Amino acid sequence: MKSKYVILASAMLISVATFAQKDQIKAAEKALKGGNSQEALTILQGAESLSATAPDAEKAQFFFVKGNALLDLANKNVETGKNLSLAAKAYQDLIATEKVSGKMKYSTQAATSITEIKYKLINSAIADSKADKNSDGAMKLYDAYLLDKKDTINLYYAASTYINAKDYDMAYKLYDELKTLNYSGKGTSYLAVNKLTGEEDFYATAQERDKFVKLGTHEKPRTEVIPSKKGEIYKNMALILVQNGKTEQAKKAISDARIADPADTSLILTEANLYLETKDFDTYKKLIAEVLEKNPNDADLIFNLGVLSANAKNPVEAEKYYAKVIEINPKYINAYINSAALKLENEKVIIDEMNKLGTSTKDMKRYDELKIKRQNLFKSAIPALQKAVELDPKNLDVAKTLLNVYSALEMTAEYKALKAKM
Structure with a gap:
């Protein structure tokens, strides 16, 4: 008789606990409807320990109210990233609970809220990046990916944003996940x-x-x-490995990638860039020759070769590649921009020398020579800049550069004409 009493008493305790949780959930709902989401969360914290033994219907309701309260806080700009992620977790717990019970009361609304949270995380991440808060932005993009793993581009953007944040370990981890997924982004x-x-x-x-x-x-x-982003992914992984003193591991990673996907020429460029970084110029040149043999008239490919050459401080070779791109595609604006930038880079050297000169006859003569050299440099960049402005009149950076060149050369009429179009 005594044991029966114990069982009965336990059942009564569970029943009392269930009623207590119901009351707390109702109180939280009331607070939320009154616009006090923080109070609702505080009330729900008291019911958290009881949810483990609660019926599935009450568990689902608990998670639903919790998710709504957290989302409301996020919408009020209270710890936006943290509360969006916590809200998504609550909704996911809700969906998992109702899936087990087979009763779908809140799941549809929860799924809609999860999609809303995903896009809020992405927009918040963009705002973070603009404010130079790249770590926060990267975390939000990764959370957005975790909410919808089919949308793998958010994983790619998260990795790229971690690079901007200089968190190379996290970037490598995410790039490695992209590699496992065989992501190309093409x-x-x-x-x-x-x-x-x-x-x-x-x-x-x-x-x-x-x-x-x-x-x-x-x-x-x-x-x-x-285009495929595989080359960029493997390149960044390789550069992180090189930075961590794992050069041979980096070379093997690129080599394995090429074996797995021999048709992707961006991977050859990545391997070439790696050998360039490690100053193995013979292998670099061999790989560049291989790229050109495969695609002698691929404008994008040749443009990338120009960028690699410019980074290798080989302006003559870079200019040759940019000229080839323009020959293949006269509307390839970036080739004009980079060609002009290549020429204008030399201005700093001239200015530095001019500033060091004194007032002696010899120095004044050298100053005049350098002034003419600077003017000729500006003149050589004008055709490429003019063509770039013609192709993209909305590109203010290029237009401002051309304005500065006109100003330096005292080309007043040209300056006023361009200024009037801006």
Whole structure:
């Protein structure tokens, strides 16, 4: 008889606990409806320990109210990143609970909220990056990826943002995850200019884009091929390994990548860049020759060779590659920009020497020589800068550079004409 009493007493305790949790959840809901999400969370903390023994329906309701309270705090800009992630976790726990019970009361709403949180995390991460808070932004992008692992581009952006934050260990970890997933990022973008904003809008399909063009809200449709990001991923992984003194491991990683995907020429460029970094110029030149043999008229590829050569402090070779790009594709704007930048880089050397000169006859003569040399340097950059401005009038950085050149050469008419267009 005594043992039966104990069992009965235990059952009564569980029942009392269940009622207590119900009351706390109701009180939390009331506080949330009253706009006091922090109070709602405080109330729910008292019910947290009881949720383990609660029925599935009450567990789901508990997680739902908790998720809503955390999301409300995030929407009020209270510890946005932290509360968005905690809200997503609560909704995920809710969905898992209802999946086990088979009763889907809150799951649809929770799934919608998770999608909302994903995009809020992405937008918040973009704002963080603009404010130079790259660590916070990278963490939010990774959390966005964890919410929707099919959207692997967020994992890629998270890794890239960790690079900007100089957190190379985390960047390597995420790049390694991308490598395991065999992520390439290769695809196609469908764009059209929004007549209202003047900006290009992105569409997932050509059909979706063309629909808006036919409606008349958009114009100038174009399709852009997104190249593989494998080369960049392996390059950054290799550079991190080199930085950590693991050069041979880096070389093996690139070599293995090339064996796995021999058609991806970006990986050859990555390997070439690695040998350039380690000052193995013979292997570097051999790999560059291999790239050109495979794709002698690939403008993107040759442009990248120009960038590699410029980074290797070989301006003559870099200029040769940029000229070849322009020959293949006269509208390749970045080739004009880089070609001009290559020429203008020499200005600093001239200015430094000019500043060191004195007032002797010899120094004054040298000063005049350097002044002419500087003017000739500016003149040599004008055609490339003018073409770049012609191709992209909205590129203010290029336009300002050209303005500075006109100003330095006292080309007043040209300066005023360009200024009027800005």
